[in-house]
Each structure stands twice: as structure tokens, then as C-alpha cells.
Amino acid sequence: MSQATATVSVTAKRTPAETRALIIRGTSYVLLAVTALWILYKAFTQPADFFTVGFLGLKFGALYALVALGYTMVYGIIELINFSHGDLFMLATVVSGLIMVSWLARTDPTVTGFLVMIGALLVAMVLAGSVNTLAERVAYRRLRRAPKLAPLITAVGLSFIYQSVGIQMNGSGQRNWSTLLGDRSFSLGPVKVQWSVIVVLTVTIPLLLAMTYLINRTRQGKAMRATAQDQDAARLMGVDVDRTIAFTFALGGALAGAAGMLWLQSIGTTRYDLGFQLGLIAFTSAVLGGIGNLNGAVLGGFLIGIIQALNEAFLLGNAWSQTVVFTILIMVMVFKPEGLLGKPTTEKV
Amino acid sequence: MSAQSSTSQTGEARGTGEILLKIDDLQVYYGAIAAVKGISLEVRQGEIVTLIGSNGAGKSTTLRTISGLIKPRQGSVTFAGKNVTTMSGHGIVEAGICHSPEGRRIFPRMTVDENLDMGAFLRNDKDGIAEDREHVLELFPRLRERIAQKAGTLSGGEQQMLAVARAMMGRPKLLLLDEPSMGLAPVLVDLIFDTIQTIRDQGTTILLVEQNALAALGIADYAYVLESGALKLQGSARRLAEDDEVTRAYLGG
Ligand SMILES: Nc1ncnc2c1ncn2[C@@H]1O[C@H](COP(=O)(O)OP(=O)(O)OP(=O)(O)O)[C@@H](O)[C@H]1O
Ligand SMILES: [Mg+2]
Numbered sequence: 001m002s003q004a005t006a007t008v009s010v011t012a013k014r015t016p017a018e019t020r021a022l023i024i025r026g027t028s029y030v031l032l033a034v035t036a037l038w039i040l041y042k043a044f045t046q047p048a049d050f051f052t053v054g055f056l057g058l059k060f061g062a063l064y065a066l067v068a069l070g071y072t073m074v075y076g077i078i079e080l081i082n083f084s085h086g087d088l089f090m091l092a093t094v095v096s097g098l099i100m101v102s103w104l105a106r107t108d109p110t111v112t113g114f115l116v117m118i119g120a121l122l123v124a125m126v127l128a129g130s131v132n133t134l135a136e137r138v139a140y141r142r143l144r145r146a147p148k149l150a151p152l153i154t155a156v157g158l159s160f161i162y163q164s165v166g167i168q169m170n171g172s173g174q175r176n177w178s179t180l181l182g183d184r185s186f187s188l189g190p191v192k193v194q195w196s197v198i199v200v201l202t203v204t205i206p207l208l209l210a211m212t213y214l215i216n217r218t219r220q221g222k223a224m225r226a227t228a229q230d231q232d233a234a235r236l237m238g239v240d241v242d243r244t245i246a247f248t249f250a251l252g253g254a255l256a257g258a259a260g261m262l263w264l265q266s267i268g269t270t271r272y273d274l275g276f277q278l279g280l281i282a283f284t285s286a287v288l289g290g291i292g293n294l295n296g297a298v299l300g301g302f303l304i305g306i307i308q309a310l311n312e313a314f315l316l317g318n319a320w321s322q323t324v325v326f327t328i329l330i331m332v333m334v335f336k337p338e339g340l341l342g343k344p345t346t347e348k349v
Numbered sequence: 350m351s352a353q354s355s356t357s358q359t360g361e362a363r364g365t366g367e368i369l370l371k372i373d374d375l376q377v378y379y380g381a382i383a384a385v386k387g388i389s390l391e392v393r394q395g396e397i398v399t400l401i402g403s404n405g406a407g408k409s410t411t412l413r414t415i416s417g418l419i420k421p422r423q424g425s426v427t428f429a430g431k432n433v434t435t436m437s438g439h440g441i442v443e444a445g446i447c448h449s450p451e452g453r454r455i456f457p458r459m460t461v462d463e464n465l466d467m468g469a470f471l472r473n474d475k476d477g478i479a480e481d482r483e484h485v486l487e488l489f490p491r492l493r494e495r496i497a498q499k500a501g502t503l504s505g506g507e508q509q510m511l512a513v514a515r516a517m518m519g520r521p522k523l524l525l526l527d528e529p530s531m532g533l534a535p536v537l538v539d540l541i542f543d544t545i546q547t548i549r550d551q552g553t554t555i556l557l558v559e560q561n562a563l564a565a566l567g568i569a570d571y572a573y574v575l576e577s578g579a580l581k582l583q584g585s586a587r588r589l590a591e592d593d594e595v596t597r598a599y600l601g602g
Pocket of ligand 1: 379382403404406409451
């Protein structure tokens with residue numbers, strides 16, 4: 001598709017506007033290439049650092065991807081930017097901390113410790129999934145035929161409510177929680193790998209595979225894709241649209257819940273407004289990949305995670321992290337407004 | 350025949366098939382606006398019944414109400430003896446009503462094959478589904494050529510065929526067709542109408558909404574003429590096709 005258009009614009013006579021676009025596009029490609037070369041250069045001169053950083057990027061990328069999926073699924077199915085989604089993630093960080101540290105006090109890296117962690121993971125997923133579904137049931141469902149602004153404002157309101165709950169449970173400041181693995185790491189040759197990276201990836205990758213299976217191979221997935229493409233038509237096929245939308249909220253919430261627990265275990269600290277910051281980055285990932293596109297959300301999440309890590313280590317440093325992320329976003333929006341994978345013909349939800 | 354007070358009847362004796370669908374005093378509103386103002390009609394087993402009338406007469410609204418997309422303010426829709434107005438949308442499909450909606454409404458980002466598969470969403474009989482898939486692909490060979498193509502990239506006519514084929518994949522007892530000939534080239538219009546007849550001959554009862562009143566009356570057994578949400582005329586399709594009033598108003602005669 002994009003190839004075809006590219007060929008056309010090269011062979012056809014160019015208007016001045018097209019020439020200008022071509023120059024801008026060329027310049028940005030050159031910039032991208034220079035950055036890529038610089039990173040490659042680092043990869044060769046400091047391979048150990050490069051891979052250590054790469055693993056860090058994967059860790060954050062996985063977390064962004066999990067949260068981004070919830071944004072993109074809900075957007076895909078009812079075109080709502082679920083503003084409170086990040087806060088759900090924050091609540092999950094706090095709840096998993098409460099379970100593991102305050103209530104069960106098991107943060108030792110033993111078998112019991114890991115079992116408790118898995119338990120906390122499940123509780124966080126169920127809880128976040130249920131809260132999200134409840135919000136859909138009592139609020140968004142009633143607003144489905146209302147002007148778009150109504151559910152959006154509702155989501156903003158819910159975001160504040162979740163943050164207040166977060167303050168109640170976690171305090172109004174940063175709170176550190178002891179974790180199972182701390183920043184223990186192991187060496188892979190010269191490369192230092194944090195154990196938490198492994199934990200995050202061993203949970204995230206199966207979750208992502210399960211999601212792909214669910215969406216593409218199951219009845220429920222078929223119902224979700226049909227509902228995302230045309231609600232009335234889905235109804236005429238016998239899809240229970242209300243249940244399908246509720247399920248989508250449950251699924252998105254559960255993924256945010258998993259991300260919350262993993263965040264706390266791998267970072268060890270949270271704050272009531274963590275959801276706002278991380279939510280914004282995850283939302284950016286979803287938009288970067290093409291909002292509504294599941295693969296896009298995962299790709300966007302990992303890309304941003306890795307770019308952030310590389311930037312902090314080799315390019316402009318920590319202070320410029322957000323600037324880099326959002327510059328990329330703006331560039332993508334200007335040159336490819338539908339996002340990296342968001343072609344009109346690709347699968348939404 | 351159902352009691353009709355205000356509707357003039359050109360009707361002679363109607364087929365004696367069992368009544369499959371019965372609509373009684375149906376009133377449907379969009380907000381405060383009445384789109385359907387108390388219509389009653391029936392469709393008998395094995396018939397093609399057509400519902401004709403000008404733009405905004407309430408034809409699509411009637412079909413959408415039968416399928417449960419809209420709930421009526423008053424009146425009832427009875428299908429095979431069951432009141433469907435209290436049923437959920439998927440319950441209605443399960444009961445045997447499939448609907449090829451106005452404007453095609455195929456799933457654009459699914460392939461032709463996946464769209465057909467969606468048509469059989471509530472079914473579990475693998476063999477039966479495979480059989481029906483083969484059957485609709487025989488009715489519409491064009492779809493077989495495009496089987497792996499994204500439905501959104503089909504031509505308008507192909508999309509229309511897909512919409513009808515998809516509805517048939519539910520193996521309906523009653524097939525609702527909303528303007529299946531809209532936007533089609535004359536050759537395709539003939540093809541669609543031939544196919545509708547074939548579908549009926551193979552045992553599916555059809556309620557057909559059409560702008561193309563002449564063609565619809567050509568294949569239908571019985572017809573209802575709707576005007577501004579109310580029934581204006583009804584009768585056997587052959588009689589209506591010769592009726593002066595109908596000819597003037599809808600057949601451009
Ligand atoms: N969603 C809606 N909201 C408000 N009014 C509607 C809506 N849908 C239809 N209407 C109105 O209801 C009336 C009947 O519409 P309907 O679509 O049933 O007509 P129709 O007979 O199918 O016409 P056409 O031949 O143009 O398809 C029209 O006046 C239309 O404007
Ligand atoms: Mg209509």
C-alpha cells in the first residue's frame with residue numbers, strides 16, 4: 001500500500017508542495033540515520049553497556065506495551081481515550097505492594113516469595129480488570145450515544161478518583177516498597193542483566209502471545225474485532241456487543257494490572273500520580289504504533305522504552321528523556337499521522 | 350388476513366403458508382420523531398415479501414426494529430410464534446433472522462472469508478458452516494475470486510454480494526434484505542434479483558426492502574407500500590405492479 005503510493009509520487013511530476021515534503025522527509029530520514037549510526041557506533045565501541053542499556057529499554061518497553069494495549073483496545077472498540085487507564089496501573093502498583101509487603105510480608109526471593117508474587121500479579125490483574133469493567137458498566141455504557149466529550153470528561157474524573165484512592169493507600173509522596181529481587185543482577189558475559197528484567201519479560205511475553213491468540217483465534221476475539229469495525233453490523237451477526245465491550249475493558253484493565261505489579265517489583269517505588277506520567281508515555285506508544293492497532297501498541301511501547309534507555313545512556317541524557325519521546329511522537333504524527341502500523345486496511349483490535 | 354382498518358386492500362387471497370413473521374401496530378421513534386407510525390404486516394413461510402416506499406418512509410427502521418437494533422415504542426414483532434421485541438439482538442439472530450443492512454456494513458478490515466465466518470458467528474456446526482460457505486460462493490462466484498481480499502477494498506457491487514452472502518451464512522429462516530440493489534450496475538441488479546429468487550426457491554423466506562420497486566414487485570409474492578411511516582397499500586405483488594397509484598408514485602409511470 002505505502003509502497004505503491006511511494007512509487008507513484010516518484011514517477012509522477014512533483015508539485016512544489018510535494019518537493020517541499022520530500023525535502024523535509026529526506027532531512028528527517030538523514031537525522032534518523034545519523035542517530036541510528038551513532039547508536040550503532042556505541043554498540044561496537046561499548047558493547048557491554050549497549051546491551052545492558054538495551055535490556056533496561058526492553059523492561060520499560062514491556063511495561064509501556066502492556067499499558068498501551070489497554071488504551072488502544074478501548075479506543076479501537078469505542079473510540080474513547082480512557083484517560084483514567086494510567087491511574088488504574090498506578091493503583092495496581094500500590095495494591096501489589098500492599099499485598100506483598102504490608103499484608104503478607106513476603107519479599108524474600110524464595111519459592112514462597114515467588115508464589116506470593118504470582119498471587120499478587122493475579123490479584124492486581126483481576127482488580128484492575130474489575131474496576132475498569134465497573135467503570136464501563138456504570139459510566140461509559142450510558143454515555144455511548146452521548147457526545148464524545150462526555151465519556152472523556154468522565155474518564156478524567158475517574159482519573160482523579162483513582163488518584164485520591166492512591167493517596168489514601170500510598171500516601172501523598174513517593175513511597176518505596178521492598179521488592180523480591182531488588183536490583184540484583186547477573187552477568188551474561190560482560191553484560192549486566194537485572195533479574196527484574198527477566199521477570200518482566202517472562203510475564204509480559206506470554207501475556208502478549210496470549211493476547212494475540214485471543215484476538216485472532218478465539219470467538220471472543222472475533223467478536224471484539226467485529227465490534228471495533230462496526231457495532232451495528234456486529235449485533236446483526238449475533239455478537240453481544242455490550243458484553244464484548246465490557247470484556248475489552250476487563251482485558252485492558254488486567255494488562256494494566258499486570259504492568260502495575262511488574263513495575264513495583266522492578267522499580268520498587270510508586271506515587272499517586274505515577275499513572276499520569278506513565279499513562280502519557282503509554283498513550284504515546286499507542287499513538288506511535290497507530291491507535292487502535294494492537295501490534296502497533298506493542299511495537300510503540302518497546303520502541304519508546306528502548307529509545308528512552310538509549311537516549312539516557314548515549315545521547316542527550318535523562319533530562320531530555322521526555323523531550324526525545326515527544327519529539328519522536330510529533331515527527332511520526334506529522335509524517336505518518338496514522339502511526340507506524342495504523343494503515344486503514346490493517347487489523348484494528 | 351390481519352385486520353387492517355386504514356389500509357386499502359387490493360389483495361386477493363394470499364398464499365396459505367404458515368405465518369413466519371407478524372408485525373402488529375408497530376410504532377418506532379427516534380427521540381421525539383415518529384419514523385414508523387403503527388404498521389402491521391405479515392410474512393408467510395416461503396414468500397418473498399417486499400416493502401417499498403419513498404425515501405424516509407420508514408422501511409429501514411422497520412427492518413432494524415425486527416432485528417432488535419431499535420426497540421419499538423409500541424406494538425409487537427412476532428417471529429415463529431415468539432415475541433422478538435423483548436429479545437436481545439443475538440437472541441433474534443439465534444431464532445433465525447439474519448439481516449443484510451442498508452449500506453452493506455461489511456467488516457472492512459476483515460477478509461471476505463472472515464466476513465462470511467462472522468455471518469456464522471452463533472453457529473457451532475462446522476460441517477454445516479462449510480456447506481453454507483460453499484453454497485454462497487456458488488451463488489456469488491465473484492466472492493470466491495476475492496476470498497482473501499480485505500472486504501473494504503471490494504467494489505461496491507462485490508460488497509453488496511458479500512453483505513447478502515454474509516447474512517445467508519447464519520442459515521436464516523427469514524432473511525431481511527435492505528436495498529440489496531443500491532448502487533449496482535444494471536447487470537448486477539439483475540444478478541442480485543435472480544439470486545434472491547434462487548435463495549427463496551431453496552427455502553429461505555425473504556423480506557425485501559427496495560427503492561427499485563419495479564424489480565422488487567417483479568420477484569415478490571406480496572408487497573406493502575409504506576408512506577411517511579404508515580402503510581398505504583398492500584396486495585399481491587402482481588396486482589400492485591399494475592395499480593395506477595403505485596405506478597404513478599413509485600414506478601415512474
Ligand atoms: N438515527 C436516526 N435518528 C433520527 N432520525 C432517524 C434516524 N434514522 C432514521 N431517521 C428518520 O426516520 C425516518 C425513516 O427512516 P428510514 O431509514 O427508516 O427510511 P427508509 O424508508 O429506509 O428510507 P430510504 O429509502 O431513504 O432508505 C426518516 O425520516 C429518517 O430521517
Ligand atoms: Mg432505508
